[in-house]
Amino acid sequence: MLERIVIPSSVDQLLLPAEIRLWISDARNRIEAFQDRWDQPQIEQFVAADYELVYQSLAWTLESQLLIGRRFLEWGCGFAVVSALASTLDLDVIGIEAEGELLDQGQRLVAEWNTNVELVCGNFLPPDSDELADDPTLPSLGHPVRCAYETLGLELDDFAIVYSYPWPGEDDFHERVFDRYACRGALMLQFCGPNDVRLWRKRA
Numbered sequence: 001m002l003e004r005i006v007i008p009s010s011v012d013q014l015l016l017p018a019e020i021r022l023w024i025s026d027a028r029n030r031i032e033a034f035q036d037r038w039d040q041p042q043i044e045q046f047v048a049a050d051y052e053l054v055y056q057s058l059a060w061t062l063e064s065q066l067l068i069g070r071r072f073l074e075w076g077c078g079f080a081v082v083s084a085l086a087s088t089l090d091l092d093v094i095g096i097e098a099e100g101e102l103l104d105q106g107q108r109l110v111a112e113w114n115t116n117v118e119l120v121c122g123n124f125l126p127p128d129s130d131e132l133a134d135d136p137t138l139p140s141l142g143h144p145v146r147c148a149y150e151t152l153g154l155e156l157d158d159f160a161i162v163y164s165y166p167w168p169g170e171d172d173f174h175e176r177v178f179d180r181y182a183c184r185g186a187l188m189l190q191f192c193g194p195n196d197v198r199l200w201r202k203r204a
C-alpha cells in the first residue's frame, strides 16, 4: 500500500544553490537545442520537468523523511538532469532510459557536469509489470529494449527512492508498479505537471 506524504506548497521557496541554478539553465539550453533540430525526428516521449521544483522537493524529502538507503533511481531519465541534480545530494544515482539518443544526451550532460551518475539503456518496468496497466497504449509500455534491472544486476526493491515523470493518465500505473515491486519503506517522487509533485511511501 502506498501512503501519500504531502509536500508543503512553500517548498518552492527553498533557495537553490548557485551551481544548481546554472546547471538547470544549461540543461534547458541543451534540451531546447535538441528539440529545435530539424534534421532528426523528434522523440515525443521526452518532456522536460520543472527542474527547480523537482530539486526543491527532493531536497525537502531528504531533509524531512526517513530514507531506507542511499540508492536513487530515475525512471526514464531523458537528459538525466534530475539524476545529475540528485547526485549532488549524497545519493547513489542510477538513471534508466529506453531511447538511445536521449541516453547519449544524458551521458554527455553527466560527463560535462562531472557528476557521479550511472546511466543505463533499457526498460525501467520490471518483467511482467505491464500486466498492471489498464490501458495498453500508455507511453511507458512497449519499449523494445532489454530490462534494465538485468543489465544492472539489481531489482527495483534495491532502491530507496525512485523518481518518475509519468505522462498524464499513467501516474496510477507507475504507482501500482512501485507498490508491487519496490521495497517496503521506499519512496517514490513523481513530477505530474506544473506545481504537482507527489511523494509516496510504500507501507505494507
Ligand SMILES: C[S@@+](CC[C@H](N)C(=O)[O-])C[C@H]1O[C@@H](n2cnc3c(N)ncnc32)[C@H](O)[C@@H]1O
Pocket (backbone or CB within 6 Å): 045, 046, 047, 048, 049, 074, 075, 076, 077, 078, 079, 080, 081, 082, 096, 097, 098, 099, 102, 122, 123, 124, 125, 139, 140, 141, 143, 164, 165, 166, 167, 191
Ligand atoms: C516525460 S519524460 C521525463 C524525462 C526525465 N525524467 C525528466 O524528468 O526530465 C519520460 C521519459 O521516460 C522514457 N521512458 C518512457 N517509458 C520508458 C520505459 N518503459 N523504460 C525506459 N524509459 C522510458 C521516455 O523515453 C522519456 O525520456
